Amino acid sequence: MRPEPPRRIADYSPLAFPAVMLTVFFVVPFGIMVMVSFFRRQQGGFYTPDFVLESYARFLSTFFGGVLSFSLGLAACVALICVIVGFPFTYELARAKRWVQVSWLVALLSVLSLSEVIIGFAWSTLLSRTAGISNLLVWLGMMDKPVALTPNFGAVLTGMVYQAFPYTVLVLYPAMARLDPTLMEAARTLGSHPLKAFLTVVVPALRNTIVATFIMVFVFALGSYLLPQLLGRPQHWTLSVLITDQAVYQSNMPFAAAMAVFLVLVTLSLVGLALLVGRKDAAT
């Protein structure tokens, strides 16, 4: 049964509480941040109300451009790896026995429950020279002496993929579970090797799901703050790190606010894109 559309103001009352919460804790702070981004920075001190584009103009610097493109590139790498690894993994998972599915999903959910700090320190220990997995390889005779695998780009990538992978699987899982298993069988009876059938049927049939998942993981990875600092060198620091640095250590609130506004806009437009792709998926 279709619920009746609301007619009077009172019919909207269930929305009042979330609306107030959203206004007080999101719209107002975000508005303040947008305002501050246009304020004038006082040299060596605070900032004064004004309307200048000084902070946004700094986006044109090569330093900012470098950090921005690194952040986008890192997020894209993380999303790409997660989707490439997660897609076949989820496909097999959705077809596995019930108890196998449940144990994997519980394991993945438990990774989600770990905080970024714990993941960061766990990986920095695992990749360290003194206590890391390279010692295991030495013990197995595959390496001469232990090496430090952190801090470097690979370590940042590893930690972030580890963190984003459960999200990837959870987003892909419903679409995979809904996929008609006879599609693959049909492709096989029509002369397709199972691997070819996977690439010519399952992947294109779920194209929109893949795109939507990629964008979601990309957005998730774009906001990473702690892992690049724990596992990387300063050149591996992302836009979020730069924003904190400007706001807290350099006392340049207007510039930090401008970068934050920019990051939010990029993220929102990507989410919008994901929704658009998702709606096209539902239409067909």
Added chain:
Amino acid sequence: MSGLVLEGISKRFNNVAAVDHVDLSVPNGTFVCMLGPSGCGKTTLLRTIAGLEEPTSGRILIDGKDITKLPAHQRDFGMVFQSLALFPHLNVGENVAYPLRIRGVGKADQVKRAEELLALVDLGGFAGRPVSKLSGGQRQRVAIARALALSPKLFLLDEPLSALDAKLREAMQVELRKLQQRLGITTIVVTHDQREAMTMADLVVVMGNGRIQQAASPVEIYRKPVNSFVADFIGSTNLLPVRQAMDGQGVSAPGGTIPGVALGAGRDQATLSVRPEDVHLVPADQAPLTGRISFIRDLGASIETFVDAGGTQIVAVTSPRERAAFQVGDTVGLRLDPEACRVLSS
């Protein structure tokens, strides 16, 4: 021999036999219907033939060649699935051309062959349409055209018409049969609808409990069922417990005797199967078997009369023309045609 041969095929899932020692040989060009209640193993057997399930034991031969271990994609069989399994990301033409694309057929030849196949199933000019815009019957045809694209040696269909409404289903049955006769292709259809099997098949394979109960022509299956499972599953039938009559003439049943029927040597009791249309109602003094009419169902085209003969219900189907002046509660005589009575092994 040429054609498909199954030798002792068994398929077990967790030690439960879905298919149990099935032997069957199908000459080339035969239209086979595998018929049975749900869970009888008919779909599993079809999937085994297609190579989607590996048999636990037994051999599958085609034209004398053992293909038991051959993977599905090397068997050159066309299969239509119950869900149809049309690829949602491809349009009608691309769906039909998919097996050609996989084989590396050139683009122009793909388009040409897809058009031919679509014309074969009366869907000429539909190549550019998305699959989601088709009706159920049209999707059905697309699935058939796609399965025929590689001119398969064997054409397998798993409950292909079950999603269609009754009228369309009957039309498609006739069409499928005509198509098969035109192409002369060996076809195996799995169905639980006996009318479908009777309409289309050269050979009806009745399955129950993972075994073949009887494999014969539709008329033989209907007229000469080998056991009560087949008799009961194919059409409706009256099953009467009978024993050898004292005087040796015919058999005695609840409610009287049936002359002219012999149980065969060495048996003194059995189950007798007689079709409702072979039971004739006569005045009570004109037949040695009598009963009381408990219910009359007038269906317009035919009349079903339920008779209680000594505790066993016997149904007689008559045409309205010969509707006698019998009422509910009357005692009537039942004349059974001895030729139409079938003694079943129990």
